[in-house]
Structure formats: C-alpha cells, structure tokens
Amino acid sequence: MTSARERDLLLDGSSNPLRDPRDKRLPRIAGPSGMVIFGVTGDLSRKKLMPAIYDLANRGLLPPGFGLVGFARRDWGAEDFSQIVYEAVRDHARTPFRQEVWDRLAEGFRFVMGSFDDDDAFDRLAETVADLDRVRGTNGNHAFYLAIPPDKFPVVLKQLSRSGLTAQDGDQWRRVVIEKPFGHDLRSARELNEVVNAVFPEESVFRIDHYLGKETVQNLLALRFANQLFEPIWNSNYVDHVQITMAEDIGLGGRAAYYDGIGAARDVIQNHLLQLLALTAMEEPVSFRPDELRAEKIKVLSATRLFEPLTETTARGQYAAGWQGSEWVPGLLDEKGFNPESSTETYAAITAEVDTRRWAGVPFFLRTGKRLGRRVTEIAVMFKRAPHLPFEATMTEELGQNALVVRVQPDEGVTIRFGSKVPGHQMEVRDVTMDFAYGAAFTESSPEAYERLILDVLLGEPSLFPVNNEVERSWEILDPVLEAWAAEGKPDPYPAGSWGPESANQMIERLGRTWRRP
C-alpha cells in the first residue's frame, strides 16, 4: 500500500523525488485532463467505464482535478448524474470505496443534457469543457469516449468539430475513443475510418479492443519474448496446431439491439480473437514502442489466410434451449427482442493459417460462442508428438500432445501439459500438468482491462489500441466467411450448456484434430 505521503509525492508527477524517470515500474499518472462520455446511460459506462475511472482515482493515477462529463438525453441534474456514477462505482468497482477519493472525484463531474443532433447541447458541452479547464485545471486536454452505436459516430463527430471541441491549441490534446464494432465489413470499416479521420488525426484515435488491456494477454508477450524456454519451439517444426477459444456461458437476453444481425464472428473473431492470433504468431518486435509492436501485428495479419473450402473449414451455430448447469435456459430465438427467424450466429469457428516461414502448415483454430459449457478464454499451443516413443504402445495410451495453454480468464495463468511416469513398476506414461497461477504467484491483483486502457488514453500511450489498417485487414480476413454464411441457410442449432454445434467438431476433425474441453 502506498502511504498518504508517498501518494502525494506520486501525484506530484515530474517533481516527485521518489521517482527516477527512467524507472518504468511505477505506473505513470495521467496529467491534467478530463473525459466526456457519450452513451453514459449504457451498460458499458455503468459496468466498466465509470468503475474503472473510480479505480484509477483510488489508485492515485488520475490528476487531482480530473473532469468527467456525461452527455445524454436524460433530464438529469448534476446530482442525478453523480448518483448514477456512484451506483456504478458501488456495484462494479474493483477497489474498495473511499469517501475522500469519491468526494474529490465527484467535484469534477458535470452533466450535459441533449441529443446528438442538438447544436445548442454541443455548444453547452463546449462551455462545460472550457469551464472545467478554468475551475479544475484540465488544461484543454480532453478525451471523448463514444460508448454509442457506430451509426451515431458521424453525427457526434460532426458536432464535436462544429462546436470547436476538436481544436487543440499548443500542447493541448483532444482524443477520441471508439468502441467496436468498427464497421460490419471491410467497406463499412473503411467508411467509418474516413469519417473518424476527417475529424481526428489517426494518432488521436484510440480504438478499444478490451482484450488487449487484459494482463494475461499482455503476458503472452512476456512469456514469449522474456524467456529462452519457449521461443525456440514456437514454430511449425514443433507446433502441431493452435486453438484459440473464447467461450462464454451467458446468453444474449437484453442484448438483442446490439447483437441481432451482428453475430459471434463480427462481435468477437474480427477483433479479440484475431488480435490474440496476432500476438501468438507475431515475430519479436524491435522494441515495445507502439509503431514497432503494431508493425509486427500487421505483418502477421497480412500473412493470415483462411483454410478453404469455407463450407468445411468454418462452422457457425445458434444456441437452442438447454440446461446451463442446473438451469433450463431459452434458446436465442426465444430471447426477448430477437427476430424469431434470426439467422444470427452465437457460435463461430474458423480455421486460419499464417503464411510465413515460421508457421507454414500450422492450422490456427479460432472459436467463440455464447451459452457454452463454461466461461473460459485460452490460447492453447498444441505440440507435435515425439517422433519416436521407446515404450510399449500400451504404456503410452494415455499420453496426449504436449501443450502450452495461456489461460486468459478466468483462473488466469499458464499451464504446461506433458507426459510423466505413473508411479509403479511399469514404465507407464500419462499426461500431467504444471501450472502457473497469477493469484498464487503475485500479491498484486490485476487491474481491469478498462483501467489500463483509459489510463493509456489519458497518457496518450497508443500501444494497446489497434490502428485503422489492423482493423481493415481483420475485416479482409473475415469478409469471405461472412459472405459464405450469408449465402447459406441458418446456423446449426446447439443446446445451451454444450460445446457448440456438431459441425464445429467435424470442422476440426477433418484436419485430424479435436477441440480441447477446457
């Protein structure tokens, strides 16, 4: 724990005598700044953004005069907005509630009522922001967080520009934060990027892929590039295939407005899973400077192709009613708000290949689904079998493939699976695992992805945010799948609580592999 004196010194930034500017271990503290949130009444704001802002304040990482402005149509006064943030923090913050932190933070709250096509409301927003600069010392540094549906981006961006909110004088900065979906195919993503870049230069655009804010995802880079142990075998000589799984047990009740017509591939594969693939397969960057890191990710995505024919190398499904644990849950088509004829997939799997010397011939199987057996996200690197086993065949019947599994969540850590002798007189060999668990190895708990990402926005640290060409390349990979599916009938049904449709098993079995049951 940081003492009060240490915290004050930390808050003091550059003049902090405890701090050697070359020492990067201490988290950097955001300079004078504020954030405007559009979509302040939505789930994302309530469950993730507001709690993360409080958690950052609680950890002493926000400037003392931080300003938070909510913009929405609701007829709220300042008190109502403060109450909404309070409830969000109470219900979802990661760190304990501390009155003095809250009081200081709440002094910087402002609320502006208005709709996106209301010029006066944006003029009031501009005045509010200018007032924060005067009263709270936010110094003209503001981030605009668009936690709103993408079809509203153009009007909001236009308004920000019209009302002068995007103008930056001298050292001041203005940044925009956008949430996926970044378009729904390559064409619309390009259009969206044009709209955004017409108002904000690319270096001021922060596209959130919250998986990149997760500790375990960043640890993939440490695991690969800080150790001598893994990298020599991280290639097609040793790796048989890679499975990237993001399974969720939740259904889509309440999310029809966002999800119907979008589906699992657009919602998760286009962004989170292709980013995980990029980090798993990329070459070592020259340094972790944002441009160097992105250059390596782009190279991998550019070399990523889909196995064909797509009818055999992809699979999609839609959950039907079933037992989720001990609860009988409805199928997608019976969830409120979904078109009963909907062909939106809730399960998607693809087979990709990274066409480089390192990875040629190694299939990367990516899958995601709702209402699956349990919630788990993992990257499993599955190794080839030993070329020769000097044991009687019956002694190795229970020996599988060696595997290195990065457990992204829950139960964050890394598992290595290998064969070991079973105690006894025989030389019987069976699979065992060696585990590293974050919870056991470190006393610090991991910050929420949104804490890290919001702080990075305020610091202007862009490494963890995909740039427009990464987004466009990801659509380029996925578009043929979406087109092929659109031409087919409905997705294959699978019972809630299962591990997806039979077609997904057939997909992987055709290439002689089977899915892991995490």
Ligand code: BG6
């Ligand atoms: C979001 C998707 O990006 O990630 C959701 O839109 C999904 O559909 C969510 O539920 C999962 O995030 P996490 O951090 O809980 O794995």
